[in-house]
Amino acid sequence: MQGSRRTPNARTGTSQHGLFNALKKQPPDPLLSLIAKLRDDPRQEKIDLGVGVYRDASGITPVMHCVKEAERLLLAMQATKSYLGSEGDVGFVNLLKPMVCGEAFARDPRLVGVQTPGGTGALRLAADVIAASVARTKIWLGLPSWPNHEPIFSAAGLTIQTYRSFDVTTQQLLFDDTIAALKSAQPGDVVLLHGCCHNPTGSDFDVAQWATLAKLMATRDLVPLLDFAxxxxxxxxEPDATGIGIVLEHVGEALVAYSCDKNFGLYRERTGALFAFTQDAPAADRVYSNMLSAARANWAMPPDHGAAVVRLILESDELRRDWHQELEDMRSRVASVRQELAAADSLFAPLVLQCGMFSLLPIDSVVIARLQAEHGIYMAGSGRINVAGIRGGDVERLVRAMRGVRGR
Ligand SMILES: Cc1ncc(COP(=O)(O)O)c(C=O)c1O
Structure with missing residues (x-):
């Protein structure tokens, strides 16, 4: 009944004891501000190298065909939307296991996993489980890294120990510095490593480096948290899972935070999983129960739609084949844009040695600001570019603009 609605409190004074008075205003997410600025830029020829999503040659982030097909099946088949448990879609988790951890580990009772809201949810759940295991509260993070790593880990109460793992000027991995940092870590410390396609540098460890790291972590009793997005x-x-496989073969304990949001193009559906490789079956049981209790406290259960779509794709030989092909098309487009850029200007030469959507350019904030103001070319303030943001025909304009603002 309308008349029963309470009228707003007419009090106008401010209380010194207001619950929210102590809150400090937080800065907006810089990438979201960049999106808003780009959206309002009327220039037709603007280029978006900022946002971290795949774009095709015409600049669109399409819904993949296999996803559309699985959604059609889901619409026809789904009989209930009743609750699942905190573990999410168990079929989805079990189908991911061999892809993420390899066939042998997938059948190993020491491996457990739950569905999470995206890779972000997996990282947060991992951090909560680490924080709950008392002594294991320090996490080693090579910089530069994905900017959300630090807030996720500190929100869970972990102590973050950073070290330099990449030199932007030379575009080289600082592998010796990485080894030196991990040699000073204490047994039980956690080490964050990017499984592949490092964000933001695009520079991954080679096989020999993964093996060196895996042996070091095993002998020093360090626990890898592999961010595999x-x-x-x-x-x-399969090559992208090489590092994960090498690490799992060596260490006694590991966590893998997996995202399906990029490789299935599901982004806003928030689809991912957390896996834990443990010392024995009783430990697996303990870790699993802690994953469930942390999930209950955070989100009760993960959103269903994306995981149901992925499960349907992986259950069908035909859809799985289509998915692999579509993903391979995306991968090869990004690789060919890297080649085109590298051939066009020496600034971009290292991009062919790197992989995935991101690279971190050795350019300063003045260059970044001028590219935006004078040419409508938008990128993160760090100089990170999303290579997939370059449409067919953009390379020449980007190179010309870059030469213009850098004066060479
Ligand atoms: C390195 C890295 N890890 C994790 C994530 C999280 O992915 P999701 O969108 O699935 O939460 C991202 C997303 O950009 C990422 O770049």
């Missing part, structure tokens, strides 16, 4: 965008679907 871009499988299929780097060297190929």
């Amino acid at each position: 871009y499988q299929g965008f780097g060297r190929g679907f």
